[in-house]
Amino acid sequence: MTHISILDPGASPLDYYGFELRRHREAAGLTQKQLGDIVNYTGSLVGQIETARKLPTPEFSERVDAALGTGGLLSRLVGLVMRSQLPAWFQQMAELETRAMEICTFQTHVVHGLLQTEAYVRAVLGAMDKENLDDRTAVRLARQRIFEAEEPPVLWMVLSEAALHQEIGGRETMRGQLDHLLSFEDNPRINVQVLPFEAGEHAGLQGSFNLYRCANDPDIVYTEGYGSGHPTANPDTVKDCSLRYDHLRAVALSIRDSAALIRRVMEDRYGEQLA
Template sequence: MTHINTLDPGASPLDYYGFELRRYRESAGLTQKQLGGIVYCTGSLVGQIETARKLPTLQFSERADVALGTGGLLSRLHELVMRSQLPAWFQQVAELEARATEICTFQMGMVHGLLQTPAYARAVLGALDQTDLDDRTAVRLARQRIFEKEEPPVFWTILSEAALYQEIGGPDTMRGQLAHLLAFEGNPRVNIQVLPFSVGAHAGLTGSFNLYRFASDPDIVYMEGYGSGHPTANPDTVKNCSLRYDHLQAAALSLRDSAELIRRVMEERYGEQRDRDGDSVA
């Protein structure tokens, strides 16, 4: 357990956050319990955050900023804290997502993390490891804040039809996830296409990949393995994956037809089933 008197603000973004929270709280003359009462949490939780034993939420950060008059410091630090909690091999990818002007992804078996609902993300992350699941889910979802930027990236995703049928988290979770995808209809910055089973062999059979494009930097391709990621700006690799992506887009359903397929799968596969009396049996 980290002792508050020895907390090193340079050890990590989480330690720095805790150090600053304590400094502002003490400057305001508040106890942990008093601050907790103001921001609607327990004094124990404030203490855990101050000692880098608990991740702060964005809501906590925003309320603490107001209560302590930090000028928004804790809310700004929150994004850095959450990014630092990602696996080391994935932190660079989160930075690419945050800087990119355009993101193009092809996903074979599941919905991309930037479009996952809390329940779906939790089911994916908890498949083999239930430890710190709340925090790990929050960390993944925090990446989606890139869509709240003043100039969010243009996001294109091509989703294999298989991902619509891979029942992750159960019918309710899948119904919510597919409804979330449909919520982006009409949003020109988030574009979702489905690659149907009927296309047969296609340019993405070698696996999922992401393309990141920037205002002034070279494009980067990212591919993922078990417990590792492989970003590269190698021109030949980027050229090859860009060509593959063009072919995948050409083979995929249109935006409108993709939405219709998602809606049909949501209703037919994951819709509520009712008995003869009209009662739900789902």
């Protein structure tokens, strides 16, 4: 138990979470095993989270908050913990996602992380590196909790048709991912448009990019390179990318026609195969 005695709550959000979990558990007079039994997790997992060796999940946090009567403390902290585990170059943008009123994204080869399923996330993140894949998957999925906010952002995603055909994670994973996209068809805050192959040359040929619009901050354009991210509030860049995005939406299929194409690809390419 040496790790517990030297845990520094100021070292990181994960350490602070573990410190608070231990403090509230001990105040309730419970052992790690007893708390684990109450929330249906192992005492070992409770201990690993208390010593910052394991990431907490939102579900774990909600159960422990209820069991210990913390007033939602751990559920509020878990988002900060998850963002702190993202690559350093992306943490600023993950924070921006939580403040944005509108997010506009153009994606050339993969579905945007905010709309990825768990299986799709695992396939994307595990393509070259399977180390700590469970935690890395949970961290990416945690970003999607912005849609559970009282006033969630409006998301527009223009997705190249190529991303529908790029078989990531196998047929079952792709079928689940495309079905997930179809689940937003009637959601006015999450809008998916497909840029069809027939569009030919288009305003997004330079690559994927995101636009973030916030109430009290300048608009931000974000692009990614290999192992790095590039945000900018340069007015000329923002103006250029905004114009490009308008043109992309104009030549993309409508939301209804996009759903029809997604449904067709899902059935034709990833549907059940007869023996």
